[in-house]
Amino acid sequence: MSAPAHPDSTDLDRIHAAVKREKADQAPSNAPAPMWAIFLLMLVSIIAGGQLGGNTGSLSFNTSNPFPAATPADDVRPGGSGAGDALDPFALAMKKGSSGYAVCGGCHQGNGNGIPGQFPPLAGSEWVQGGTERLIRVAQHGLVGAITVKGQGYNTPGGMMAFGAAMSAQDLANVLTYVRNTWGNEGTMITKEMVEKVRSEEKRATQWTEADLKPFADKNVAGDIPAGPGATAAPAAKK
Amino acid sequence: MDSTSNSPDLAADNQRRAAIDKSVRGPVLFLFLNGAFWLMLSTLLGVLSAVKLFAPGFLGDCEFITYGRLQPVHINALVYGWGIQVALGIMLWIMARRSGQELRSGKGRMLAAGVFWNITITVGLLSILMGKSTSMEWLEMPKFVWPVLLLCFLTYAWPIARMFGRAIRPEGFMVSTWYILAACFWFPWIFITANVALHCLPGLGALGAGINAWYVHSLILLFFVPVGVGAAYYFIPKITGQPIASQQLASFGFWALALLGGWTGMQKFMGGPLPAWMVAVGSAVGVILLVPFGLVGLNHHLTTLGKHDAVSYSPTLRFIFFGSLFLPVTGVILALTSAFWTGASMQFTQAWYAFQTVSVYGFFSMCAFGAIYYITPRLAGCEWLSVRLIRNHFWFSVYGVSTIVIMSLVAGWQQGADLNNPEHWNQDFMNHVINSRPYVMARAIAWALISFSNILFLLHLMLMVAGLGRRSNAPTLLHRDHGHDDTHTPAQASHA
Numbered sequence: 001m002s003a004p005a006h007p008d009s010t011d012l013d014r015i016h017a018a019v020k021r022e023k024a025d026q027a028p029s030n031a032p033a034p035m036w037a038i039f040l041l042m043l044v045s046i047i048a049g050g051q052l053g054g055n056t057g058s059l060s061f062n063t064s065n066p067f068p069a070a071t072p073a074d075d076v077r078p079g080g081s082g083a084g085d086a087l088d089p090f091a092l093a094m095k096k097g098s099s100g101y102a103v104c105g106g107c108h109q110g111n112g113n114g115i116p117g118q119f120p121p122l123a124g125s126e127w128v129q130g131g132t133e134r135l136i137r138v139a140q141h142g143l144v145g146a147i148t149v150k151g152q153g154y155n156t157p158g159g160m161m162a163f164g165a166a167m168s169a170q171d172l173a174n175v176l177t178y179v180r181n182t183w184g185n186e187g188t189m190i191t192k193e194m195v196e197k198v199r200s201e202e203k204r205a206t207q208w209t210e211a212d213l214k215p216f217a218d219k220n221v222a223g224d225i226p227a228g229p230g231a232t233a234a235p236a237a238k239k
Numbered sequence: 240m241d242s243t244s245n246s247p248d249l250a251a252d253n254q255r256r257a258a259i260d261k262s263v264r265g266p267v268l269f270l271f272l273n274g275a276f277w278l279m280l281s282t283l284l285g286v287l288s289a290v291k292l293f294a295p296g297f298l299g300d301c302e303f304i305t306y307g308r309l310q311p312v313h314i315n316a317l318v319y320g321w322g323i324q325v326a327l328g329i330m331l332w333i334m335a336r337r338s339g340q341e342l343r344s345g346k347g348r349m350l351a352a353g354v355f356w357n358i359t360i361t362v363g364l365l366s367i368l369m370g371k372s373t374s375m376e377w378l379e380m381p382k383f384v385w386p387v388l389l390l391c392f393l394t395y396a397w398p399i400a401r402m403f404g405r406a407i408r409p410e411g412f413m414v415s416t417w418y419i420l421a422a423c424f425w426f427p428w429i430f431i432t433a434n435v436a437l438h439c440l441p442g443l444g445a446l447g448a449g450i451n452a453w454y455v456h457s458l459i460l461l462f463f464v465p466v467g468v469g470a471a472y473y474f475i476p477k478i479t480g481q482p483i484a485s486q487q488l489a490s491f492g493f494w495a496l497a498l499l500g501g502w503t504g505m506q507k508f509m510g511g512p513l514p515a516w517m518v519a520v521g522s523a524v525g526v527i528l529l530v531p532f533g534l535v536g537l538n539h540h541l542t543t544l545g546k547h548d549a550v551s552y553s554p555t556l557r558f559i560f561f562g563s564l565f566l567p568v569t570g571v572i573l574a575l576t577s578a579f580w581t582g583a584s585m586q587f588t589q590a591w592y593a594f595q596t597v598s599v600y601g602f603f604s605m606c607a608f609g610a611i612y613y614i615t616p617r618l619a620g621c622e623w624l625s626v627r628l629i630r631n632h633f634w635f636s637v638y639g640v641s642t643i644v645i646m647s648l649v650a651g652w653q654q655g656a657d658l659n660n661p662e663h664w665n666q667d668f669m670n671h672v673i674n675s676r677p678y679v680m681a682r683a684i685a686w687a688l689i690s691f692s693n694i695l696f697l698l699h700l701m702l703m704v705a706g707l708g709r710r711s712n713a714p715t716l717l718h719r720d721h722g723h724d725d726t727h728t729p730a731q732a733s734h735a
Binding site: 016017018019020021022023025026027028029030031032033034037040041044045047048049051052055056057059060061062063064065066095096099 | 253254256257260337414476477478480481482483484485486487488489510511512513514515516518519520522523524525526527529530533534537541574577578579616617622665711712713714
């Protein structure tokens with residue numbers, strides 16, 4: 001059945017071959033639609049109708065939220081729907097700090113008690129509840145060498161890394177506020193501005209030692225603390 | 240090939256159809272070839288933009304190939320370069336054939352319009368890459384583009400509508416031609432409305448976003464769907480030799496689409512600052528469109544019933560069969576993204592990409608491939624060269640597009656559910672991005688497979704248009720691996 005290979009061939013039989021093998025067009029027939037299909041499509045229509053009703057907001061041009069009163073009670077977000085206008089900064093810092101603490105908990109443990117001889121405790125620690133200046137500096141730049149916490153000696157090879165350097169000022173402030181107010185600790189809130197102040201004053205690239213930090217032991221970083229529990233918590237720092 | 244073809248009536252009819260084919264040859268092949276080029280480019284950009292989504296540093300920090308510029312170019316090339324261009328070719332050929340009309344005049348105008356269409360899109364896409372995007376979805380090309388595109392479209396649509404007007408036809412509903420005629424009118428309506436509203440009316444505010452979403456939905460539902468469905472209604476009976484199963488289903492499906500197709504879009508912004516009823520109506524219609532899609536799918540299924548062997552060896556029917564299988568899937572995905580229960584988790588996620596891909600690629604392009612495999616041999620005067628190329632094209636397309644759609648849908652559901660979960664209030668947004676990376680990687684791989692098959696498709700089509708195809712009376716069928724011989728039976732010969 002092969003034909004000559006020249007494109008200008010006048011072999012009409014071959015040129016029209018594709019046309020000739022076509023089937024004729026036919027008028028549509030009248031097969032009935034199966035019953036199951038009709039029922040299925042009725043179901044679809046009912047579901048579609050369910051999108052209307054209350055969702056239309058009474059067909060008003062001025063309504064974009066037809067369910068304004070919808071405030072789920074189990075919304076756990078601080079300041080989420082239903083929290084009202086007043087957003088407590090201390091509660092927010094505690095909430096965010098608790099998830100940020102996951103990093104610290106690797107060594108200092110979830111209960112804040114550390115591991116004897118290796119990682120010092122945070123719970124009841126004078127380092128934590130003392131001056132905010134020293135605490136921020138430890139977290140920001142790290143700490144190395146032998147130290148004494150709650151009368152016990154600790155010396156971890158390599159010391160504590162400069163974790164704060166990789167965190168935003170806000171995140172670091174949240175974690176430190178959390179640490180200062182958990183496991184029975186009580187301390188004033190540490191704000192983002194305080195962390196930024198310390199960062200701008202101290203640019204060291206090496207870890208601190210206990211002796212270096214002595215001057216800051218009881219110093220608090222100056223700065224406003226938002227009104228609320230974070231400000232009223234009794235400062236345990238020895239003045 | 241059968242004995243009746245020697246009767247004088249049939250011989251005259253064959254001559255007439257051959258003359259119609261000859262009259263539309265130039266414009267149709269021009270559109271197909273350029274469309275296939277844009278398709279290849281678009282799928283390659285699909286790979287690149289997916290890679291950019293999980294590895295932003297890939298190929299360096301050059302601003303021209305950032306995700307934000309590549310993705311609109313990828314989609315616009317797919318929609319305007321490939322989709323609408325090839326749709327015009329298919330519309331012209333089917334309308335000429337079904338109306339029994341030769342293209343009498345205007346062939347030169349059509350070719351000029353085709354050249355302008357392609358130049359305009361080239362300029363428009365380069366503008367996007369240069370950072371001149373309008374940031375409106377599917378309308379990212381600069382403002383000056385749309386009047387040119389509209390005029391080019393009308394240069395084709397007007398003669399197509401005239402052919403329908405001149406045709407001697409029996410009374411009643413003409414399934415494929417009505418869909419195609421409707422597409423000729425719906426596209427200008429949608430295109431003018433959206434462009435005038437978005438480019439010429441000041442101060443639309445949030446409604447502008449709604450109109451933009453309406454444009455995307457309507458272009459899919461009132462242009463790509465009717466052209467694809469019209470082609471399927473033409474080719475399935477043509478190849479199986481069975482009449483369309485049900486006149487009533489066909490007619491009901493058409494009118495349901497015509498009445499409902501323009502009401503969707505606003506539901507994309509459910510919960511947003513739009514009047515609630517607009518969103519609710521879009522949502523309800525998005526779900527109920529499953530009815531016409533289901534009816535059309537059912538009708539195609541009933542028409543193919545008992546002839547499924549033709550799906551295995553006719554390239555045309557194989558592509559069209561899977562294309563029309565993707566139509567109800569498109570409907571389901573539209574319903575999922577539209578209904579309030581599921582849409583709340585899917586809005587603004589990759590599920591939106593799943594809908595665009597399944598409708599433009601999974602449904603429309605598969606139907607268009609089927610039509611091209613049927614039409615091109617008739618216009619080029621030679622047969623497709625390689626069974627293997629066609630088969631590769633088919634399987635890569637089917638697996639590729641299914642992967643993209645499923646991955647984007649699952650990724651979208653996961654993203655949306657995670658973002659809406661109150662327990663995740665303190666999660667970094669970056670975590671959601673990182674979680675969706677595997678899906679985006681799968682998307683990149685799938686587009687790469689599709690690109691590979693589309694490069695081969697373009698080469699195959701170029702050879703055909705150059706007249707370098709197989710010289711034979713016999714069609715290229717897929718019924719066996721070494722399909723180059725002519726030993727098939729006459730019964731099978733009529734399937735291509």
